[in-house]
Amino acid sequence: MERAPPVKRRGDSLRKSKANRISAVLLAAGTSSRFGGTKQLARIDPRGSLIERAVATLKSSRVDHIVVVVGNRSEEVSAKLGRQDRRLRVVVNPAFKTGLSSSLRVGVKAAEKSDAIVIVLADQPLVDSQLIDDIIERHEKTGNPIVVSASGELVSPPALFHRSVYDELQGLEGDVGARPVILSHPGFERVEVDRGTLLDVDTKSDIQRARSIISGPGKGTTKVRGAGRRGRAPPS
Numbered sequence: 001m002e003r004a005p006p007v008k009r010r011g012d013s014l015r016k017s018k019a020n021r022i023s024a025v026l027l028a029a030g031t032s033s034r035f036g037g038t039k040q041l042a043r044i045d046p047r048g049s050l051i052e053r054a055v056a057t058l059k060s061s062r063v064d065h066i067v068v069v070v071g072n073r074s075e076e077v078s079a080k081l082g083r084q085d086r087r088l089r090v091v092v093n094p095a096f097k098t099g100l101s102s103s104l105r106v107g108v109k110a111a112e113k114s115d116a117i118v119i120v121l122a123d124q125p126l127v128d129s130q131l132i133d134d135i136i137e138r139h140e141k142t143g144n145p146i147v148v149s150a151s152g153e154l155v156s157p158p159a160l161f162h163r164s165v166y167d168e169l170q171g172l173e174g175d176v177g178a179r180p181v182i183l184s185h186p187g188f189e190r191v192e193v194d195r196g197t198l199l200d201v202d203t204k205s206d207i208q209r210a211r212s213i214i215s216g217p218g219k220g221t222t223k224v225r226g227a228g229r230r231g232r233a234p235p236s
Contacts, residue, residue: 010052014029020115022160023236024063025107026054028122029071030174034202038073041080042207044125045214050201051080054122055088058134060129063118071096086096099175108169111138117166119178127158133217134191135160142189146182149198150190155182156198 032039032137041052047053058066064087070077071093078090093106106120111117116139118132131149135158138147145162150157159178161169168181182188201207
């Protein structure tokens with residue numbers, strides 16, 4: 001007697017096996033106009049600059065490859081990362097002045113062979129490797145093509161995107177991040193964290209706040225993991 005074929009459940013085709021690859025796309029190409037200098041090079045902790053901390057965080061996570069997208073003062077930013085290897089690759093976005101979406105497109109193109117990418121910002125120094133791993137694990141468990149970091153109404157990077165939505169990311173234009181793609185998939189998964197974890201360094205006061213948290217009694221552990229849920233982010 002022939003066995004009936006197994007019934008496929010929703011999301012089964014997207015669930016990641018250990019053989020699949022996940023890349024981090026670290027965006028570090030911006031002009032830092034509000035910061036008054038190149039914030040990627042600003043010292044944040046004893047490990048060094050914002051860009052160095054971000055790469056160290058990703059190297060401690062489960063991602064298989066790291067693509068760093070540079071643009072403004074690209075040679076100086078790249079020099080902070082030392083020697084590239086099989087896991088770390090630096091790519092230059094020559095059109096970085098046209099907006100964030102150009103860096104997203106360059107990063108997605110560089111990581112297009114990966115089964116999923118985690119988009120990370122170089123100016124979120126309180127993001128840790130555990131959050132990156134939690135996002136990857138949520139994708140593995142649910143098969144959802146989009147998993148974002150969230151705190152209440154705030155939806156933010158780090159965010160994971162399965163290869164099934166790469167074309168949508170490549171279609172972005174102007175000074176926008178991946179938010180339009182996220183909003184077009186209202187069933188996206190959320191990994192809830194403390195709002196402070198998602199601090200985005202835009203000004204000198206922001207980096208002073210981040211330094212205080214990192215060097216304080218909690219050593220930067222402001223994160224509070226919550227139960228994941230699905231939901232639409234409010235329109236901006």
